[in-house]
Amino acid sequence: MAQETTTSDDWREAGEAWGDRATDWAYLWEPYARSANRAVFDQLAVADGTRLLDIACGSGFAAHLASERGAAVSGIDASEGLVTIARARTPKGDFRVGDMFALPFIDASFDAATSFNGIWKGCEAALLEARRVLAPGGRLGLTFWGQFEHLGLLPYFVKVIELSEASHAAANVEHGDTQNVIEAMLTATGFERLERGTVTVVNEWPDIEIAVRALVSAGPSVPAIRAVGLDHFCDALRTVIEPMHIPGVGIRITSEFDWITACSRQSPLQSA
Ligand SMILES: C[S@@+](CC[C@H](N)C(=O)[O-])C[C@H]1O[C@@H](n2cnc3c(N)ncnc32)[C@H](O)[C@@H]1O
Known part of the structure; x- marks a missing residue:
């Protein structure tokens, strides 16, 4: 059964921010993770007929890649706007607006569950929900930011942290720590780690104005925009992006994702 999580309106707030x-997030940013999407789907052997749930699916770019492999895709995200785009990208998918801490799916209904930069430090309750909806033998695949030294987007995050209120800044720093705690989170929620690796992702934008437009569309930008105003925030981003612009090439920012896969640990009763 779905656990009795007391869900506050936090997920609605997150959904509004994202x-x-x-549309800017969907088309100017989300495709940057395709190498990570593919790596995780390969690891999970997502193929024809796989029943896949993508948790915090955003605008459904990853789910669409899985659907091209023949998977029967479902997704959930807090943002109605992003889910609307996911439905347009993959009309035969089942995309819901909702909370990953209280998944609106029945027990044991998926062969694979993924979350691309959607489940962070402190989100154990979302892992418990993922475990609940996975069928016996089902597998989980997650990505999150890798080492800071390999995070080309770090100057963006530093600017966001500098300009946001302290509580939002702290949340961003906590997210960055997921790589160090994910294995303990998986163990605590009944998963057994399978494989772990890294993959490079690339943000590509043709010019500074489009790069700024893309960066503004990411959820973490919203608290900074509220704190200092859109114009000030865009000016601050231009100073971050300008040094990265190469005439004739545009802007290419490489970062590292860590990915990890896991399967549900069987209880002694299940394995008997
Ligand atoms: C970093 S984005 C990742 C989106 C997508 N997975 C991708 O690869 O681009 C985080 C996503 O988590 C969603 N989100 C945040 N809190 C959530 C919650 N409690 N339940 C469901 N989705 C949530 C946001 O709306 C946003 O789309």
């Missing part, structure tokens, strides 16, 4: 500029 949905503020949904």
Whole structure:
């Protein structure tokens, strides 16, 4: 059964932030993770007929890649705007607006569950829900930011942290720590780690203005925009991006994702 999580309205707030500029996020940013999407789907052997749930699916770019492999895809995200785009990208998918801490799916209904930079430090309750909806033998695949030294987007995050209120800044720093705690989180929620690796992702934008537009659309930008105003925030981002611009090439920012796969540990009763 779904656990009795007391869900506050936090997920709705997160959804509003991520949905503020949904089309910009969907088309100017989300495809940057395709190498990570593919790596995880390869690890999970996502193929024809796989019943896949993508948790915090955003605008459904990853789910669409899985659907091209023949998977029967479902997704959930807090942002109505992003889910609307996911439905347009993959009309035969089942995409829901909702909370990953209270998944609206029945027990044991998926062969694989993924979350691309959607489950962070402190989200154990979301892992318990993922475990609940996975069928016996089902597998989980997650990605999150890798080492800071390999995070080309670090100057963006530093600027966001500098300009946001302290509580939002702290949340960003906590997210960055997921790589160090994910294995303990998986163990604590009944998963057994399978494989772990890293993959490079690339943000590509043709010019500074489009790069700024893309960066503004990410959820972490919203608290900074609220704190200092959109114009000030965009000016600050231009100073971050300008040194990265190469005439004739545009802007290419490489970062590292860590990925990890796991399967549900069987209880002694299940394995008997
Ligand atoms: C970093 S984005 C990742 C989106 C997508 N997975 C991708 O690869 O681009 C984080 C996503 O988590 C969603 N989100 C945040 N809190 C959530 C919650 N409690 N339940 C469901 N989705 C949530 C946001 O709306 C946003 O789309």
